[in-house]
Amino acid sequence: MRKNLNVIAAYSIMMVLIILVGVFQSWNIALSIFNMCLISAVMTMGANIQWGYAGLINFGIMGYTALGGLAAVLISVDPVQEAWSAGGFDILMCLWLIIALVLIIRFILKNFQKSKVRTYSIAALIISGIILIRFTAEPGIEAIEDINPAKTGFLGGFGLPIIFSWIVGAFFAGGLAFIVGKVALGLRADYLAIATLLISEIVIAIIKHEDWLTRGVKNVIGLKRPAPYEVDLQSTDWFINLVEKFNSGKLEVFSNLSDRQAALNQLVIEGSSIFVKLCYSGLFLIVVIILLILTQKALYSPWGRMMRAIRDNEEAANAMGKNVVKQHLLIFILGSAIVGIAGAMLVTQDGLFTPGSYRPMRYTFLIWVMVIVGGSGNNFGAILGGFAVWFLWIEAAPIALFLINFFTAGMSETHALKLHLIESVPYFRFLMMGLGLLLIMRYRPKGILPEKIEIK
Amino acid sequence: MDILNALILLLNYIFIPALTYGSQLALGAIFVTLIYGILRFANFATGDMMAFGTMVTILFTWYFQSLGISLGVLPTALLAIPFGILFMIIYMLSIDKFVFKYYRVNKSPPVQLAMVSIGVMFVTQAVVRIIIGPSDQRFFDGEKFIIKAREFKEMTGLNEGLALKSTQLITVLVTIVLVSLLFWFLNKTKTGKSMKAYSDNEDLALLSGIDPKKIVMITWIIAGILATIGGALYGLDKSFKPFTYFNNMLPIFAAAIVGGIGNPFGAFLGGYVIAFSEIFLTYAYKKFFIYILPESMEPESLVQLLSTDYKFAVSFSILVIVLLYRPSGIFKGKVL
């Protein structure tokens, strides 16, 4: 029970902090933070499954996030017919070529003994395959990218509701994780970390530069939303009435009708954006709760016990007949798939896909700070970590500004040091992340909410 | 004549840049490999530590420039590097004392130390950005070129020019001197050998009376020298931007692992392997073929294996392949 009190206390503090932001800054900011916290929490849960349940390090978080984002684009954008007719054939040919190449290699691997000749011929096959694919694809890619490059210049997607992409994103990320896991999971822990980091760099490089598929750094904007648009809300009667009812106290102050109307308009504009954010919050909250229930169920199932056994003593688990490699692969796929969902959610919320903004190095490490700080192996801890760290990441600048003003209160307003520090306020978030991580690792190495050991 | 032109072309656009870039990577890779071999963790703060050393060097360069001190044709930064090294070493040793030592004494698993190094990475990023800011800084002065492309053309009468920047020559020379000194130290001196012994078998090294504190200190000192010089040379040759240094960590790791992590000589060669393959695979050979092939066979396209967008991806792919097929690196052999 005491343990549960800890959880409740930690979450209450987090909620109070967000509410304080709402009261003192604005509800808009508070809700954006809350929504991003929810997305971070989903990512953290994915990483936590891999690290906390199985002890696998995945530094490829951003790669899977980007794939989730790509899914959102491919699902929701309407297909660009001209592009398909111009270059679709070539692209499809390439797809067949890639499939054929993979099948041939599989065939060779299965039917021939391992030898130098086999290795070299596979290498030769891959290289000639790549060259062939490049030649086949080039005219198609050029044709596609030439079609209205300012607006499309890519194949587009399937024109389905964007919400489907949350599932498709999971499949995309899971598929990549299957490939990565197949080849890299045998590596030592620190090598695995570096390998996953580099593979995610490669994935993002591809997403950034294959314009025919993703528009690359030209970005995809104006994605369809699962929530209403602010503009529509502002002209909807029931919404205006709702805002009016909600703020009747505030509005009564105005005696003049036109003043009152202006104030109401202002409130409606604000309210519409809050309302949209609330819609997202609701959707995200559903995802978080579903995932939480599933992961908790999994954690306390026989399967979860087996995973912990594998994590704590791989050799013993192996000796007891558990297929460690297979389980590792499974958990690697599951965790990555959850990160993929988060990636799709992120793009859904933003309504745009900006490949340039996926910076594997920075944000991957941020997610890892969340996992460690929250408490690895504990799902409630992971979610809390996502909340606490994202909150700090966003609010670090105001906090730092406050502290700087506090400590340099004695200096004159034009003192060079003070000005320089105030100018550097945005970078204090790195300092806080670093110090937070170091302090937690030193004094509370199991995180804010440590893993509970089941005693039965 | 065309053959000569073609060769100059390759020299100018592939060989010299790759050699320079490779040297810069090599210094960083030896840094990574030393920390890994002796302190036994993957240091994710590598790039940012290099940025810190470079930052101090830049600040001292500006200070000297403001005093009117210069080295004439050579960049003033060379004079500032020793100060950069000094501050870098102090920074590293205090980080070690307050952060890493605790985990080393408690014999924490390497993964935990790697996580801790991420904390150090964030802190170092903050320190660098708060002091010098996140934007591009140039601190090169002195004579920019040793050979200018135009002069070379006039001198030799060839179509292709060969340009040699002074920073390129300085980078290569400094690397050669530094690396030779380092290998002499590691292989010929008693302290160097004791570092090898410590990396090879820690317990037995302790039983032989080797002092671990001294080993750790010397490791950070060497690391500080390598990080600062490597970073400063990169900054002189290209430019200093904290985020670039952070990103450079990836090819540096790639070089260290390709060379066989824990093996400094492998790391040294690994730097060049990465640099040359990046540039070889992304260079457009059209002009080269125009020179050496008869007119009828001249290529239409750029004859580029991969677009330059995939420069980083090349080194990472090499790394992934090496990790999968030969995790101990392509230059197996002695440890450290």
Added chain:
Amino acid sequence: MAYFEGIEMTGGYGNGPNIINSCTVNVNRGEIVSILGPNGAGKSTAMKAMLGLLNLKSGSIKINGKDISNLSPQDRVKEGISFVPQNKNVFAGMTVEENLEMGAFLLNNEIKDIIEEIYELFPILKEKQNQLVGELSGGQRQQVALGRALMIKPTVLMLDEPTAGVSPIVMDELFDHIVKVKRNDVAILMVEQNAKQALSISDRGYVLVTGENRYAGTGNELLNDPRVRSSFLGG
């Protein structure tokens, strides 16, 4: 009073239970003493306690009458105590000669002569002096390990199962080398599984059971003691 002694040692690893209980072991210069006993009897632990690798709750360690109970392992090495661990007892990535040099790390004078002496003792090492130790055979590695430990010219040499995992022929050869070392007036203390062979070259022996001294005596006495024979020497 013996040259090197561990008196009434009691202790275990960390805060765990005691592994050795008022265990007493001593050895004189020019003497080989074996510590024997069943698995888990605390043989290696007793030896590690004398080297300072675990904290004693009570008891003391003395060398030549001087109490060294509070010295760190490194400082005990400086007192002339050398130790050859059971596993990982060489620098596998370094050459034979470098291994020997590392053994003499604490000496500041010229070590060429000492290396020559070691080569005289183990002629095979001279042949392989520039080879990586990791490439040598098991018996040769053990010789490197012995040679490394002898580089500081120790007065006490402690061996933890020096013949574990080597073939019987190599084992005999190693024992011959150990006897040669003893003739240089070195006190040798070793833990051995091959009890019969060990006792046959030992001057004295101790039998430990559950961390306590059970039997003690000269090598021959123990070999001929029916109780020892039946319980530890396989009849």
